[in-house]
Amino acid sequence: MADTSVLRPDLSLVLERITDGFFALDGEWNIAYMNAEARKLLHAVDDCLGQSWLTAFPKARGTLFEREYGRAMRDQQPVQFVEYSKTANAWFEVKAYPSPDGLSVYFRDVSSRIEAQREIERNARRQQALIDFGRGALGGVSLHQLFLDAMDLLREVLEAPIVEIHEYDRESERFTVRYVSGWPPYAMLKTVEPLLAHVAYVVRTGEPFVCPDVRIDSRARSLAQLAKTDVLSCLTVPIGTPLEPIGAISIYFPHTRTYSVGDVRFMQSVAQTVAESVNAFESNRRMAQVLESIRDAFVAVDRNLVITYVNSQMARYFDVKPEDVVGKPIEQYMKMFDVTGMALRSFKEALAHERPVTYDQELNGRWYETRLYPFSNGVAAYTRDVTRRRTEEQRILELNEQLERRVQERTKQLEVANKELESFSYSVSHDLRAPLRAIDGFSQALSEDYGASLDERGQNYLQRVRKAAQRMADLIDALLRLAKVARATITMSRVDVTAAALTVIGELRAAEPERQVETVVAPGMWAVGEPHLVEVVLQNLIGNAWKFTRHTAAPRIEVGRNGEGEFYVRDNGAGFDMAYVNKLFGAFQRLHSTDDYEGTGIGLATVARIVHRHGGSIRAEGALERGASFYFTLPSAKE
Amino acid sequence: MSKPYILLVEDNPDDVELTQRAFAKNHIANDVVVLRDGAEACDFLFDNSKARNGRALPQVILLDLKLPKISGLEVLERIRADAETRLIPTVILTSSKQEEDLLEGYRLGVNSYVRKPVDFNEFVEAVRQVGLYWLVLNEPPPGVGGGGM
Numbered sequence: 001m002a003d004t005s006v007l008r009p010d011l012s013l014v015l016e017r018i019t020d021g022f023f024a025l026d027g028e029w030n031i032a033y034m035n036a037e038a039r040k041l042l043h044a045v046d047d048c049l050g051q052s053w054l055t056a057f058p059k060a061r062g063t064l065f066e067r068e069y070g071r072a073m074r075d076q077q078p079v080q081f082v083e084y085s086k087t088a089n090a091w092f093e094v095k096a097y098p099s100p101d102g103l104s105v106y107f108r109d110v111s112s113r114i115e116a117q118r119e120i121e122r123n124a125r126r127q128q129a130l131i132d133f134g135r136g137a138l139g140g141v142s143l144h145q146l147f148l149d150a151m152d153l154l155r156e157v158l159e160a161p162i163v164e165i166h167e168y169d170r171e172s173e174r175f176t177v178r179y180v181s182g183w184p185p186y187a188m189l190k191t192v193e194p195l196l197a198h199v200a201y202v203v204r205t206g207e208p209f210v211c212p213d214v215r216i217d218s219r220a221r222s223l224a225q226l227a228k229t230d231v232l233s234c235l236t237v238p239i240g241t242p243l244e245p246i247g248a249i250s251i252y253f254p255h256t257r258t259y260s261v262g263d264v265r266f267m268q269s270v271a272q273t274v275a276e277s278v279n280a281f282e283s284n285r286r287m288a289q290v291l292e293s294i295r296d297a298f299v300a301v302d303r304n305l306v307i308t309y310v311n312s313q314m315a316r317y318f319d320v321k322p323e324d325v326v327g328k329p330i331e332q333y334m335k336m337f338d339v340t341g342m343a344l345r346s347f348k349e350a351l352a353h354e355r356p357v358t359y360d361q362e363l364n365g366r367w368y369e370t371r372l373y374p375f376s377n378g379v380a381a382y383t384r385d386v387t388r389r390r391t392e393e394q395r396i397l398e399l400n401e402q403l404e405r406r407v408q409e410r411t412k413q414l415e416v417a418n419k420e421l422e423s424f425s426y427s428v429s430h431d432l433r434a435p436l437r438a439i440d441g442f443s444q445a446l447s448e449d450y451g452a453s454l455d456e457r458g459q460n461y462l463q464r465v466r467k468a469a470q471r472m473a474d475l476i477d478a479l480l481r482l483a484k485v486a487r488a489t490i491t492m493s494r495v496d497v498t499a500a501a502l503t504v505i506g507e508l509r510a511a512e513p514e515r516q517v518e519t520v521v522a523p524g525m526w527a528v529g530e531p532h533l534v535e536v537v538l539q540n541l542i543g544n545a546w547k548f549t550r551h552t553a554a555p556r557i558e559v560g561r562n563g564e565g566e567f568y569v570r571d572n573g574a575g576f577d578m579a580y581v582n583k584l585f586g587a588f589q590r591l592h593s594t595d596d597y598e599g600t601g602i603g604l605a606t607v608a609r610i611v612h613r614h615g616g617s618i619r620a621e622g623a624l625e626r627g628a629s630f631y632f633t634l635p636s637a638k639e
Numbered sequence: 640m641s642k643p644y645i646l647l648v649e650d651n652p653d654d655v656e657l658t659q660r661a662f663a664k665n666h667i668a669n670d671v672v673v674l675r676d677g678a679e680a681c682d683f684l685f686d687n688s689k690a691r692n693g694r695a696l697p698q699v700i701l702l703d704l705k706l707p708k709i710s711g712l713e714v715l716e717r718i719r720a721d722a723e724t725r726l727i728p729t730v731i732l733t734s735s736k737q738e739e740d741l742l743e744g745y746r747l748g749v750n751s752y753v754r755k756p757v758d759f760n761e762f763v764e765a766v767r768q769v770g771l772y773w774l775v776l777n778e779p780p781p782g783v784g785g786g787g788m
Contacts, residue, residue: 425737431705433734433757438653441759445660466758473757 019108021092025069026102029053041088041109059086065094069105072098082110091115119262126266129157133270137277146277147179150249150270155181158263160251162231165239166199167247175199178247199248202238208264209236213256230254237267240275249274296382301330303378305347314383337363343370347381350374360386418487425483432476440469478602481536485609490530492635497525497567500535501559504542517549522560525567527634533610534634540603541569541630547597548628549573565636572627576620584620607632644670645774646697648680648714649732650706657759658701658732661766669774672697677709681717684724696727699773702749704733704740712743719748726780728773 012033015022021038023031031048038044048056053069060066064083072079078097085092091114094107133153137146151163162182166175175196198209211217211234233253240246249271288311291298297314301307307325315322318333325333334343342359350357350372357372369386372379443462451459501521509515527534542557549555549571558570576584576591583589585608590601611618611632622628645662649655655673662671674680680702683690700718704711711731718724730751731744744752753769756762 431734433755434651434654436757437657437734437755437759437762438651440757441653441657441660441762444759445657470758 018106020106021108022104022106024102024104025053027073027100029069031056032102038107041090041092041107042085043088057087068094069096069103072096073103076100082114084114119260123262126157126262129153130266130269130273134273137273143278143281146274150274151179151181153270154249154251154267157266158235158251161254162252164250164252165247166196166250168203168240168245170245175203175247182252198234198236199250202236202248203240203245204242206238206242208238208268209234210259210264211235212258233257235259235263235267237264237271239271239278244279246275246278294382296384298380298382299330300380301347301378303351305330305344305351305379307333308378317383337361337368346370346372347379350379360390421483422487425480433473436469436473436476440466443469475600475602478600478606482602482606482609485533485536485606485613488530488533488613490533490613492528493531495527495529495531495534495634497527497534497538497561497634498523498559500531500538501525501542504535504538505557508543508546512546515546515550516555517546518554518556520556520558520560525559525561527567527636529614529634533614537607537610537632538569540607541632544599544603544630545569545571545573545628547573547599548575548592550597562631566631566633568629568631570627570629575622575624575626575628577624578622581620581622585618642670643695643698643774644672646680646683646700647671647673648677648700648706648711649673649703650675651703654703654755657762658766661763662770664763665767665770667766667770667774669698676707677711677714678707680706680714681709684718685721696724698728698779700727700729701732701769702729704731704735704744712740712747715744715747715749728777728779730769730773732769 015033015035018035019037021035021041023034023038026032030050030052032050034042034044034048039046039048042057044056054061054066063086064081065085068079068081071077076098078095080093080095082091082093084090088109090109090111092107093110094105096103096105130153133149136149141149147165151165154160154163160182163180164177164183165179167178168175198211201207202209214232214234231252231254233256234250236248236250238245238248249267251267288309291309291311292313294311295313297317298309298311299307299314300309307328307330310318310322310325312322315325317337318325320333330347331344338344338361343361346357346359351374354374356374359370359372361368361370366385366387367390368383370381370383372381374380443465447454447459447462454462498521505519505521509517538559542559545557549557550573552571552573554572556572559568560570561567574592574597580591583591585604589605590599592599607630608618611634614634616633616635618630618632620628620630645667647655647658649658659671659673662669672683674683679690684696702711702715706714711733715729715731718727718729725748728750729748730753731740731749732753732755733740734755736754741752751769751773753765756765
């Protein structure tokens with residue numbers, strides 16, 4: 001205690017009050033003074049005063065504390081440091097001031113600060129490790145390598161002696177150990193029939209299972225049985241989610257262990273990365289299956305035209321193994337197909353303009369179509385053998401050409417035929433009429449000059465000869481008209497159907513002024529057509545109506561247009577039997593005897609031909625002695 | 640100067656006979672010279688033909704279209720091209736009423752185009768009107784034939 005007297009009482013009071021630990025050593029390393037705080041921090045006994053420092057704190061031998069204090073006294077220079085004290089199980093920040101007769105030491109417990117700092121550093125290291133791990137996973141390492149990397153990471157960062165990865169099979173709802181490391185050899189057999197309550201728990205809940213001591217956690221009852229295998233603590237996290245479980249990762253320790261939030265988060269991050277990779281692998285696998293199953297050959301390249309994927313069909317085209325071409329420029333595999341450089345240009349074009357490009361190539365007599373679809377970081381190319389399609393297309397082209405040639409031939413033939421028909425009509429009109437005229441003329445001459453020698457019967461015969469000649473002349477004229485309609489070129493213009501009908505009726509009235517026929521013509525009817533031909537239609541139809549009402553008591557003719565836009569000419573005359581309606585529009589077809597109603601049988605054929613040549617249609621309705629109606633359409637005109 | 644006459648170019652003897660009968664029925668007493676084809680007609684009409692034997696040119700020409708050797712339209716064309724004959728009234732008298740023939744006939748400068756009807760009575764009437772018009776009513780250009788029947 002005498003040593004305390006070296007300090008003045010007031011100073012001693014001050015030193016007791018400061019919150020730092022403080023002690024003083026004399027020149028012989030004996031403890032001259034120690035305040036209450038220092039005693040507390042160092043778990044020192046009261047009677048350590050006067051004791052040698054190393055006797056009082058034997059654990060300090062050989063530590064930084066001893067070295068630094070010695071250096072301070074030797075050099076007579078203050079020292080300052082932070083070091084872990086085994087005596088106190090704490091980190092101390094120390095400042096020591098030497099004097100010629102001793103050393104004054106101030107220190108404080110900075111354990112919490114140091115721990116925090118170490119935690120930050122640890123976390124940073126873990127973060128970095130996780131980043132590296134994730135980079136590896138993204139970089140396309142195999143799934144197998146990824147699991148091995150994950151285990152290495154956990155062994156290294158969490159210092160886990162045992163790591164185990166379970167896979168969950170959704171169909172059988174069973175767990176299988178996929179990867180394991182660190183079990184002592186004799187423990188392996190026991191984990192084959194795994195005690196999986198903790199694994200099932202994390203997979204079902206999605207929660208981590210943190211078990212500092214398997215002996216006191218009821219959920220780890222099964223693990224407790226593993227105590228014999230030196231497992232006393234474990235941490236298990238799920239891979240995947242409860243909805244889409246993949247499995248679980250566990251780390252086991254042969255001692256009890258507390259797990260920090262950082263530890264758990266780290267495990268979860270590793271599991272997350274594993275899950276993402278497994279999912280990515282799975283979707284890649286599915287994608288690959290799709291790309292294998294399509295008939296097309298497929299290759300994907302990045303923006304530098306380096307191959308990132310090929311399916312086996314494309315690899316066959318390239319004559320390589322798929323795994324050998326990934327990462328190589330596509331150009332070197334296309335050379336053999338791409339003599340003109342078109343394929344490469346197309347890839348560049350698809351990339352530059354971000355639009356799909358399609359091109360065809362011929363190789364060894366077969367045709368291939370390639371479609372390029374640009375996407376965010378490259379181009380996807382689908383190639384298929386289109387030889388058959390092209391052959392068919394070619395065949396169609398040839399057939400079309402053939403057809404075209406035939407059409408031209410036929411057209412030529414038709415033109416020739418038309419010319420022949422023309423000269424034929426010419427001959428008919430000219431040469432056939434001359435004999436008829438002779439028959440008629442000489443019959444007349446006979447009748448006039450030699451009539452006296454003929455009896456009434458002879459005269460009658462001559463009349464018949466003349467009548468027949470006249471009829472034949474009419475037939476010839478009608479035939480010529482029909483032929484002319486067929487050949488006429490149609491120049492469409494607006495036709496006033498109402499006016500044309502009225503004109504025709506006017507002509508008929510003028511020719512037979514004695515006849516009383518009621519006529520009704522709807523006003524304002526217009527059509528589009530060849531005016532002259534439309535007139536011929538009306539002449540024939542109205543002319544027929546006029547003719548076939550000759551023996552009708554109150555004849556009536558109506559020209560109009562119905563709701564469907566059809567023009568019609570209707571009469572209440574002799575009509576016809578609908579059974580023969582099909583014969584109405586044929587040339588030389590007549591449903592009445594010439595004695596009853598004169599006619600050539602060509603008029604309606606001419607009408608039908610004109611209507612058809614206008615793209616219209618014609619039909620008839622009628623009944624014997626109850627009149628007839630003829631309906632026809634023409635291209636319509638706006639009023 | 641010889642008597643005015645009608646030149647009938649017609650290859651069909653029946654038509655020739657009927658035409659002459661129609662002239663007779665209509666009391667057209669003018670001489671009728673009949674030629675049987677286009678070549679004969681040309682020989683007769685052009686180059687102070689010997690075939691005409693010093694006779695004047697006809698007062699009116701009745702021309703069929705469909706003629707052997709040289710067609711009626713060609714004869715017409717040559718009539719209109721020749722300085723001596725170009726003013727002679729020329730009437731196409733034919734069975735054809737093909738539009739092309741009508742157009743070509745008028746284009747070449749025919750004076751009338753008459754279609755021969757099959758009915759003899761109508762034919763007689765047509766010949767009467769043609770004769771009446773071209774031989775009586777119509778004043779021929781100076782130097783071509785002379786009036787009178």
